[in-house]
Amino acid sequence: MFIAKVIGKVVATQKAEKLVGSKLLVIKSINENQQFSEENALVAVDRVGAGMGDIVLVDWGDSLYEEAKLAADMAIVGIIDEIQMEGK
Amino acid sequence: MFIAKVIGKVVATQKAEKLVGSKLLVIKSINENQQFSEENALVAVDRVGAGMGDIVLVDWGDSLYEEAKLAADMAIVGIIDEIQMEGK
Amino acid sequence: MFIAKVIGKVVATQKAEKLVGSKLLVIKSINENQQFSEENALVAVDRVGAGMGDIVLVDWGDSLYEEAKLAADMAIVGIIDEIQMEGK
Amino acid sequence: MFIAKVIGKVVATQKAEKLVGSKLLVIKSINENQQFSEENALVAVDRVGAGMGDIVLVDWGDSLYEEAKLAADMAIVGIIDEIQMEGK
Amino acid sequence: MFIAKVIGKVVATQKAEKLVGSKLLVIKSINENQQFSEENALVAVDRVGAGMGDIVLVDWGDSLYEEAKLAADMAIVGIIDEIQMEGK
Numbered sequence: 001m002f003i004a005k006v007i008g009k010v011v012a013t014q015k016a017e018k019l020v021g022s023k024l025l026v027i028k029s030i031n032e033n034q035q036f037s038e039e040n041a042l043v044a045v046d047r048v049g050a051g052m053g054d055i056v057l058v059d060w061g062d063s064l065y066e067e068a069k070l071a072a073d074m075a076i077v078g079i080i081d082e083i084q085m086e087g088k
Numbered sequence: 089m090f091i092a093k094v095i096g097k098v099v100a101t102q103k104a105e106k107l108v109g110s111k112l113l114v115i116k117s118i119n120e121n122q123q124f125s126e127e128n129a130l131v132a133v134d135r136v137g138a139g140m141g142d143i144v145l146v147d148w149g150d151s152l153y154e155e156a157k158l159a160a161d162m163a164i165v166g167i168i169d170e171i172q173m174e175g176k
Numbered sequence: 177m178f179i180a181k182v183i184g185k186v187v188a189t190q191k192a193e194k195l196v197g198s199k200l201l202v203i204k205s206i207n208e209n210q211q212f213s214e215e216n217a218l219v220a221v222d223r224v225g226a227g228m229g230d231i232v233l234v235d236w237g238d239s240l241y242e243e244a245k246l247a248a249d250m251a252i253v254g255i256i257d258e259i260q261m262e263g264k
Numbered sequence: 265m266f267i268a269k270v271i272g273k274v275v276a277t278q279k280a281e282k283l284v285g286s287k288l289l290v291i292k293s294i295n296e297n298q299q300f301s302e303e304n305a306l307v308a309v310d311r312v313g314a315g316m317g318d319i320v321l322v323d324w325g326d327s328l329y330e331e332a333k334l335a336a337d338m339a340i341v342g343i344i345d346e347i348q349m350e351g352k
Numbered sequence: 353m354f355i356a357k358v359i360g361k362v363v364a365t366q367k368a369e370k371l372v373g374s375k376l377l378v379i380k381s382i383n384e385n386q387q388f389s390e391e392n393a394l395v396a397v398d399r400v401g402a403g404m405g406d407i408v409l410v411d412w413g414d415s416l417y418e419e420a421k422l423a424a425d426m427a428i429v430g431i432i433d434e435i436q437m438e439g440k
Contacts, residue, residue: 001200001219001250003186008120008173010091012145014136015166018155024089024145026120026171032184032202032217041120043089043145048190052174057188057200057219061249062326062414063241065151067194072165073149074089077248078191083202085184086228096296096349098267100321102312103342106331112265112321114296114347129296131265131321140350150238150414153327160341161325162265177376177395177426179362208360208378208393224366233364233376233395237425238326239417243370253424254367259378261360262404272384272437274355276409278400279430282419288353288409290384290435305384307353307409316438329415336429337413338353 003080004029005036006054010043018071025050025076027058032085044074055080091168092117093124094142098131106159113138113164115146120173132162143168179256180205181212182230186219194247201226201252203234208261220250231256267344268293269300270318274307282335289314289340291322296349308338319344355432356381357388358406362395370423377402377428379410384437396426407432 008026012019023046029037034055042058047068050056057078064070096114100107111134117125122143130146135156138144145166152158184202188195199222205213210231218234223244226232233254240246272290276283287310293301298319306322311332314320321342328334360378364371375398381389386407394410399420402408409430416422 001248002216003202003219008171010145010166010168011170011172012166012168015145016135016147016156016163019165024166026091026173028120029216032204037216040090040117040125043091047192057186057191059192059249061238061241062149062151062154063238063247063249065149065154066238066241067247068192071151071155072089073147073151075192077195078186078188078200080186080188082187083184084187085202096347098321098342098344099346099348100342100344103321104311104323104332104339107341112342114267114349116296128266128293128301131267150325150327150330153325153330159327159331160265161323161327177424178392179378179395205392208380213392223368233362233367235368235425237414237417239414239423239425242414242417243423244368251368253371254362254364254376256362256364258363259360260363261378272435274409274430274432275434275436276430276432279409280399280411280420280427283429288430290355290437292384304354304381304389307355326413326415326418329413329418335415335419336353337411337415 001057001059002029004056004058006050006052044076045072046076048076048079050076050079089145089147090117092144092146094138094140132164133160134164136164136167138164138167177233177235178205180232180234182226182228220252221248222252224252224255226252226255265321265323266293268320268322270314270316308340309336310340312340312343314340314343353409353411354381356408356410358402358404396428397424398428400428400431402428402431
């Protein structure tokens, strides 16, 4: 899983049947200091009621299908309250 | 899932049996500002009637097999109408 | 599998049901000389009782679901006592 | 899927039982202008009769197992005749 | 699959039950000219009797679970005798 910030949402009228009704959020991964990475934004299905600006936990895997019958490779599986770091 | 633009198509006479009849589109990932990334173009099976120049949602996962019996690791699963961004 | 160091933990009240009760550790991959890589930290479910500062073995795969019914794409599957290297 | 060129082959006497009899080709990914990327070469099982110098379509996924009982994570699934590009 | 060299091994007393008895080798990917890449070393389960210094074929996929009930995402599936390259 990785840590990301919700920065937008995707509107797609024409989509695979299994995605109908899913909220598709644009996320951008952040590092442990909550800075954006250089990588492209990605799109994840929301499973926990996440919204704009939330720091979230994103799962990238096909177990999503087996566990939740989610027809997507990426889902927001948690809203992060706090990241507790030890001194490096 | 990631966001990409359809930039071409692949013609392959000799291919795995399960790919026969599939439209194979060349896609290039774009960032949240719709600029092309440095990464190589990829090839995805079209599931939603996408065409040249469309901004699309691409799923990269094996759940595609379980959900749609799609014998490929990558598919276009949505045509994006709009990406709504919050101010960073 | 890759080698990482546990550098923090994630607190998430709102999360997918299957993650409730899991310890979610922040890990950062290290190289064979135990130096941190440039990559972002990631989040893994702990399966072996790992704690802050431990050098751990991380599995990134969906076989975790089939083997352990773990509803996550990444898990700590070992605590590393020693890495024995040959001269390069 | 990605686009690659076949640049070699691997000889391995000692290998997992399920790989016995498979042709193991060394491939290197190319971009949409057919230039080699900086990335390392990879090894894929040939499913379509590909040979040295061919431009091929490579699938990287575990659906290969479910679809073709292929005990490998990467396979050549098409020989590309032509890549038709639109003007960028 | 990718090509790597075995450069060490991991000792982990505390590990997931399914890994008990597996030989855990540290590998570092190499390119087609057998030079080490910049990437971090990784850890793979040995399935073919590989040892220090061997050039090996590594499979990274969950089909390992389905094919061999291997509870890991990465395994050494061949010892490479020779890489036959065509002139680029």
